[in-house]
Amino acid sequence: MPKARRPGRPWRPSPAKPNQHPGRQMLRFFKRNRQENIEHTQDAVKPSRERWFGRIFSVLRSSNLDEAVWEELEEILISSDVGVDTSLRIIEELKATVKDKGLESGDQVFESLKESLVAGIESENAExxxxxxxxxxxxxxxxxxxxxxxxxxxxxxxxxxxxxxxxxxxxxxxxxxxxxxxxxxxxxxx
Incomplete structure (x- = not known):
């Protein structure tokens, strides 16, 4: 772990070892193998992912599927860097799925939302x-x-x-x- 710096002082890498390029130390995390990178990324985003899905699940579980719930879901998506257009599209598609499939419980809607998010990411048409x-x-x-x-x-x-x-x-x-x-x-x- 690097030493703490005083505020306002620029970051400088530690001196390089003899015969070693100074940038090599800064980029050492790229040397890990692919599996290490995947595991490291999954560990790093786990708390954030759990908080995000937890917020969504608590909204869906706590009440009927009225307009206030849809607005709160939209707010969660937008505030989570999903983007306004994408968030609106997700909510509209989810509303249509709820209506078409007759989903009533928060658990069902939550599962449908997860499926929709995964489908959007895996879509061959995704930009x-x-x-x-x-x-x-x-x-x-x-x-x-x-x-x-x-x-x-x-x-x-x-x-x-x-x-x-x-x-x-x-x-x-x-x-x-x-x-x-x-x-x-x-x-x-x-």
């Missing part, structure tokens, strides 16, 4: 987050910006995992001006 490789002539850079506390670093880790699963090579760089631990968080989620 790729990666540019057409024939158009890429050099590194493909994604810059994430936003206000504090909205999940940028977590989203970056999710994107990195997605691209790694597609066989892409990923390098993460932290440029957080207010939070000294951004690089460490990326390494933990890494």
């Amino acid at each position: 790729s987050l990666w540019m057409d490789e024939t158009e890429v002539t050099g590194p493909y850079v994604i810059l994430m910006v936003g206000v504090n506390g909205v999940g940028k670093t977590t989203s970056i880790a999710k994107l990195a995992h997605h691209f790694t699963q597609e066989g892409k090579k990923v390098i993460l760089g932290a440029a957080d001006t207010f939070r000294a631990a951004a690089a460490e968080q990326l390494e933990i989620l890494g």
